[in-house]
Amino acid sequence: MPLTLHAATVPTWLQATAATRALVDKAEAWCDANSDSAEAITGACLAENMWSFDWQINSVWMHSAHALDAVQKGAFEPDFTDIPGSFDACRAKLDKARDGMLALDPDTLEGIAENNVDFVLGGTVRMSFTVQNFLLSFSNPNFFFHATTAYDILRMKGLEIGKRDYLGAPAIKG
Numbered sequence: 001m002p003l004t005l006h007a008a009t010v011p012t013w014l015q016a017t018a019a020t021r022a023l024v025d026k027a028e029a030w031c032d033a034n035s036d037s038a039e040a041i042t043g044a045c046l047a048e049n050m051w052s053f054d055w056q057i058n059s060v061w062m063h064s065a066h067a068l069d070a071v072q073k074g075a076f077e078p079d080f081t082d083i084p085g086s087f088d089a090c091r092a093k094l095d096k097a098r099d100g101m102l103a104l105d106p107d108t109l110e111g112i113a114e115n116n117v118d119f120v121l122g123g124t125v126r127m128s129f130t131v132q133n134f135l136l137s138f139s140n141p142n143f144f145f146h147a148t149t150a151y152d153i154l155r156m157k158g159l160e161i162g163k164r165d166y167l168g169a170p171a172i173k174g
Contacts, residue, residue: 005109009135010101011171013064016147017101019168020060021094023154023161027053028087030159038087044153053153057090058083059146065100067139071131072112076139077120109135 027041042054051059062079070076084090113132118125129138151166 004106005113005132005135006104006106009109009140010064010068010104010106013143014098014101015168015170016144017060017064017094017097019166020057020147020150021091021098022168023151023165024057024087024090024094026159026161026165027154027157030154030157031087034158039085041154041157042085042087042090044157046149046152046156050149053150054084054090056146056150056153057093060143060150061093061097061100063139063143063146065097067135067143068100068104068109071115071117071134072108074116075118075120075125076134 028038030036031038031041043052045052058080066079067076082093084093109131113130115131117129117131117134119127119129119134119138127138148166151161154161
């Protein structure tokens with residue numbers, strides 16, 4: 001059975017989104033245990049010119065559920081309007097990502113895989129893709145970059161988390 005576009009993206013995005021949501025819980029517990037503010041995490045960056053933890057969480061949503069919605073419309077424009085500034089808002093954004101992915105009919109992507117999707121920034125088309133190429137070569141690497149960066153920020157801040165926390169629950173046989 002050939003691998004569908006949905007199967008190549010959505011299940012692993014759901015896995016990583018759930019793992020990232022669990023990391024938010026661990027970050028909040030760490031702040032409570034260390035008498036640190038939530039902003040010490042949500043506003044933390046790996047480097048001065050990189051986005052903060054809450055922006056990384058927004059980008060996990062943006063390159064999963066938002067991207068899936070956008071490809072159906074033929075244009076993806078980054079959404080920087082609702083950056084989650086608290087742990088509760090981070091969880092809500094990740095829940096929105098999960099819910100958006102779960103709402104997608106798996107057959108939908110196969111029907112539009114060769115359709116055009118434009119990457120729009122500032123009202124200008126910057127790049128054009130097929131839906132398949134956009135999801136596999138743009139959204140997928142971006143999704144994992146931002147999920148990994150969120151994890152890395154937590155490691156940098158001193159949370160005792162490891163690879164199993166990042167991986168979440170893999171799709172094992174059984």
